[in-house]
Amino acid sequence: MSSQTSHSGNILVVDDSPDNVFLIKTILEEEGYIINTAENGFSALAQLQALPCDLVLLDLMMPGMDGYEVTRRIRGEMQLQQYIPILLITAHDTPNVARGLDLGADDFIRKPVTVDELLARVRSLLRLKRSMDERDEIARQREDFVSRLTHDLRTPLVAADRMLTLFQQGALGTLSPQMQEAIVIMARSNINLLSMVNTLLEVYRFEAGRKTLAFQPVDLSQLLQEVVGELTPLAQPKGLIINLDFDYTADSSTVSGDRLELHRLFTNLISNAIKFTESGSVNIRLKNQISSQSPPTAKITDYITVEIADTGRGIPAAEQATLFERFRQGSHKISGSGLGLYLSRRIVEAHHGSIVVNSELGKGSIFIVSLPIKQ
Known part of the structure; x- marks a missing residue:
């Protein structure tokens, strides 16, 4: 056994050639690594779903499902709890290795592999794996x-x-x-x-993924009136007027959602509008919106849109791009912790909706929340 047997790790070798699998497996087992094998992409994905490993050695050109597709699925669809490095194994006459790297692979090695190069790249990627696991644990x-x-x-x-x-x-x-x-x-x-x-x-x-939402029918018009009633005492000392403008011609103002979280969402947005408006009004508009998705044959989804507009000082354009990120405080002297709008965005996304802001300095801001009527 080699003098570098101190290394350990579970490695999945994916290759449709039994000879290549045998060679790589022999080299790595000599170093003390635990090796599992798969003869095609489908088998590899099934193994990873059942038991994630520390590193994947993946042949790029395989019948049925090539290494490109395996890489794409590992990075895009599997949603693994931990990061798994991918080392592509490719023939010398395969030029488009860049595509595999763009899809999420971490490194590549060309056939015929040499022992020293293979071991060096494996050790390097396992170090990457350990450092990322330590970072995630911290x-x-x-x-x-x-x-x-x-x-x-x-x-x-x-x-x-x-x-x-x-x-x-x-x-x-x-x-x-x-x-x-x-x-x-x-x-x-x-x-x-x-x-x-x-x-x-x-x-x-x-x-942390510990948030559980209780979805039920929620009448947004009723909810908004409730929130406005609770927040009106905050507006009165400033002489602010809170206007409710509901589109009563709409078929419904009911969405499927967690009422407590939607209450938290609109309380945050409306209280912000009051807090950052010294004079004038806060206008809340509720209306239906039809959005046709691409392609043309896709289902047409009905949305309920809530617009919360104020007559405050507005938000600088440079701040609008990062407004919904965590711990992003505005430049206003009474800006808070920078978590309220981030939490608002998370609540909206959990309801499969969207939230955007339109603002101009000196002319106020409009926060627009769109929620699907049917989910």
Whole structure:
């Protein structure tokens, strides 16, 4: 056995030539690697689905399903939990290796393979695999830590909110005007902090795949009226007018969705419109939209569109491109954590819809949410 037997890993060798498989398997087993084999692309995909490996050695030219198609499916359709490097094995007279790399392969080696080159490329890709696994594990641990932290933070914040409410109600004795003012400020700050913690917790639930939506028929016109009723007290001190403009000629304003999450979505968008508008109005329009998909024979999908327009200062064009990314704070002096719009986007996408923004400095912003009537 070779002096470099310290390496380990499970490797899948995919080749329709038994001689090539035997040669590569013999070389790699001498190094202590565990080798599984597949004689075609279909068998390789089935094995990967059942038991992912650490590296795939993939012949580029095979009958039935070539290495290009296998690579495309591994990278595009299989949605494996961990990244698996792909090493293409190609003949010298196959020039279009670039296509395989563009589809997601990590490296290639030409036949006839030499022992030293094969082992060097295998070791290199297994190092890549280990580093990516370590990175993913660190990311998972970080997300789990943040999720646990935010969950634990909610308990004292909720308790503080209840105690402050009791103080404001006079349940714990009469307060002086100065104390009442201080309690109001403390309660407002506590509510803001609790809202940020709740948003962060929801974001990590989505990202960790722990978010389960309960789909049911939701009447958007009724939901929007409910949200506006809850948020009107925020608009009154500024003298803002909230206008509801519903297209009642539409057949239906009902979508299939998670009512709690849609409530969270529109609460966030409408409260943002109020927060960033100093004077004027917030206009909420609900209407039907028909979108024909390509190709022409595809099913025509009906959408309900909700437009939330404000008369605020607007959003700079440079910020609009990244507005729905996580931790992207705006340049406005009262911008928040940068998670609210990211969470809004995740909620919309979970409902198979879309969200976009149109804005011009000095003329306000329009957030447009489109949700399919039927899913």
